[in-house]
Amino acid sequence: ETGVTQSPTHLIKTRGQQVTLRCSSQSGHNTVSWYQQALGQGPQFIFQYYREEENGRGNFPPRFSGLQFPNYSSELNVNALELDDSALYLCASSPNVQGAVYGYTFGSGTRLTVV
Amino acid sequence: GQSLEQPSEVTAVEGAIVQINCTYQTSGFYGLSWYQQHDGGAPTFLSYNALDGLEETGRFSSFLSRSDSYGYLLLQELQMKDSASYFCAVNRGNNRLAFGKGNQVVVIP
Numbered sequence: 001e002t003g004v005t006q007s008p009t010h011l012i013k014t015r016g017q018q019v020t021l022r023c024s025s026q027s028g029h030n031t032v033s034w035y036q037q038a039l040g041q042g043p044q045f046i047f048q049y050y051r052e053e054e055n056g057r058g059n060f061p062p063r064f065s066g067l068q069f070p071n072y073s074s075e076l077n078v079n080a081l082e083l084d085d086s087a088l089y090l091c092a093s094s095p096n097v098q099g100a101v102y103g104y105t106f107g108s109g110t111r112l113t114v115v
Numbered sequence: 116g117q118s119l120e121q122p123s124e125v126t127a128v129e130g131a132i133v134q135i136n137c138t139y140q141t142s143g144f145y146g147l148s149w150y151q152q153h154d155g156g157a158p159t160f161l162s163y164n165a166l167d168g169l170e171e172t173g174r175f176s177s178f179l180s181r182s183d184s185y186g187y188l189l190l191q192e193l194q195m196k197d198s199a200s201y202f203c204a205v206n207r208g209n210n211r212l213a214f215g216k217g218n219q220v221v222v223i224p
Contacts, residue, residue, distance in 0.1 A: 042215050
């Protein structure tokens, strides 16, 4: 059991650029959720992927998009970066869509800084 | 709509007991989770309460009162490694968690 792995750990981008963040879910987990955590705040739900389909989305604009692959790994893409996108991006996996009940396994996140 | 209220910070000595409160206001409620997050680390699942009452897991216990829209996390026999941020999160039944702002616990010798 390797847990959730995210890459890269840190990233600096310029306003207007695009970024792709990657997540490998824990072995046996088919559901991946992405959260954005601003400094000093709790994580905010971006979206969830289950069996390669988006399965719920939070209040984030369309420039936030994602993918899930057949091996259940996932990507988060953010276009037209804004300064307010600077945050810790967390990936969380669960063995099914009931992660909210049985607990998510989170990765350590990608710290994105937009300058 | 929804809101989760958590006090911001508490300092306590090793061996003490700390209670972290969480009040919520939400249009849908299925349960309340608690997560621990060390600085720069991954949030770690601690507990989930779907029904009223107390759930005990080792040194940590979590309580829920649905009628009061209130829950708390009780940390007993505090250890230095318990220094972290603690978040309550509402399960609104739509495959997502709504987290509060968190409460930082600082344990001193």
